[in-house]
Amino acid sequence: MNRIQEIMKIEHFKEMTPIQKAVLERKNKNRDCIGISSTGSGKSHAFFMSIFDCIDIESQETQAVISAPTRELAYQLYERCKKIADHFQVKVKLVTGGMERTSSKIQAQIVIGTPGRMKDLFINENTLRLDTAKIMIIDEADMTLEYGFLEDIDIILSNMDKKIQMMVFSATIPQELQPFLKKYLTNPEIIQISSDEDFQSDVKHILVSCKHKDYKERLLDVLPCINPYVCLIFANTNSQAKEIASFMREKGYDLTELHGDLESRERYKSIKTIQEQKKTYIVASDVASRGIDLEGITHVISCGFPKDLNFYIHRAGRTGRVNRDGICIALYQENDRKAIKSLENKGIHFEERDIRNHQLIDKKSKVMKKKEDPIADDIARIKSKKTKVKPNYKKKQKEEIDRLRRKKRREMIRNDIKRQQKERAKQRQMEKRS
Structure with a gap:
């Protein structure tokens, strides 16, 4: 050999x-x-x-x-x-x-x-x-x-x-x-190498307008609409990454941040945490748009567009790996229209979405078909619990349901990764026999 x-x-x-x-x-x-x-x-x-x-x-x-x-x-x-x-x-x-x-x-x-x-x-x-x-x-x-x-x-x-x-x-x-x-x-x-179908990922590009809000505020509207295994959130500058990370922590999100303003030890610690998949949310500057090779990034969110639009493509490339689907959501303001047009000219197809009842829906449609909910029985059980009504009980119910959704999503992706590993192991065994 x-x-x-x-x-x-x-x-x-x-x-x-x-x-x-x-x-x-x-x-x-x-x-x-x-x-x-x-x-x-x-x-x-x-x-x-x-x-x-x-x-x-x-x-x-x-x-x-x-x-x-x-x-x-x-x-x-x-x-x-x-x-x-x-x-x-x-x-x-x-x-x-x-x-x-x-x-x-x-x-x-x-x-x-x-x-x-x-x-x-x-x-x-x-x-x-x-x-x-x-x-x-x-x-x-x-x-x-x-x-x-x-x-x-x-x-x-x-x-x-x-x-x-x-x-x-x-x-x-x-x-x-x-x-x-x-x-x-x-x-x-x-x-x-321009492209090869065997190694192309299937990434869906979604646009969400910030409307009257800034990027970090609109980000908090989007996060309840997705159920990621790992979500990579990109900011255009180190200071913007710090601001978004701080804002998310204030709102109760547990996350890792990775950008140039961190001390060396903090940066290496962040990389280790990312590689061990300990956090669902990672807030990063474009320093992370290259080189991160992590199974399980299901969602990428761009808070605006980078000056060099190639970096948007690198951001999107963090998801949809190992022949799995990925979702890249771009939050945009009116002054981002030129960047969007340029990316469309490069061949990227954007689908514009709006937010209704914690769902990303087609902007042309007011109604979105509901998919069968894999935790529907658990939700019914939680809502039917006969407990004494306490303050914030609805909020606590929602938090419990969100935890279940995240757990189910992570379980599905873990099973998918294990299935692929078994298939690779089986293939190796067959190759040894031949």
Whole structure:
């Protein structure tokens, strides 16, 4: 069994995604390349497989460097990579801002980090050797450009081997990125995966007008209309994310927040909480629109639209994974109409909804067909309880019913995930027998 097959076995992959297949089946694997494919298409494992396919396990020097534009992305790449690295007994090191400073030398065969911190340790403090690396990966290149980190990468690369192999991965390649690519990539092979039906998610895009309310107030109207397993709520700025999170907590919602204004420890704690699926609601800035790979995000809510509309697409890409349906709700104000039109021109079909009796209904219709309620018997039992009428009894009844709905929804999704895991295990057994 070769290393690629071993990685697929470790990750329980039945087959490669199109971007993984295209990257690994290149004729010249030493040639620079640019991989362009949508969020959630498997780009990170495309370059992990490329690295482990050629790494010299006996050599202890740094052989591969992976750059990510945010601490959160670097951390998640590290967690995914370490699982594979432990299997092959390869040392991998995470290097990001906010970590404790060290005067000792950092040595690892694979280094994953943020551009600024890697530059400081490599150039300024001389505690990190990157000049021995044979391959450099730039993940989320468009986001790296957007956050202004190309200058740091430029400094790192100018102090590395001129023959280093460059692999750049991104959902989009903006025009402003071209000068950098021309400077550091030699005749790169461009791999662009536009779409593939086997890996497309079914995401429904819904518009809800804020009317006379602001985003956070309208958000509280929407939340009782949905019954999510995990709901990811996006704000356009860090301060807006903080404001929404605080407002929701005041109204009794238990949540996690993830944005750039959090201290490093808080951010890592939030990521761990998210990965362990401890909270139903996550309030985030666009730092979370890339890199979060979490089973069970059933709903994404955008409070307005980001300046760069590609980020809306990345937000929507957080749901509808593993061939399951997803719902992306966009709360909009009148000044968002231009953004909506632009996204429609990109091929996104929006359905406009209104709110009636805690339901999202078609704006053209005043009546919505009621689906059979899976907890109808439980509701009838709760309402028929012969108890002494106390203050706020209706509110308490509603809270109990809401708890039951959430429990039922989570149970259904958990069962769905277990079913898929059993199917994958059964498929693996059949493959072993054959």
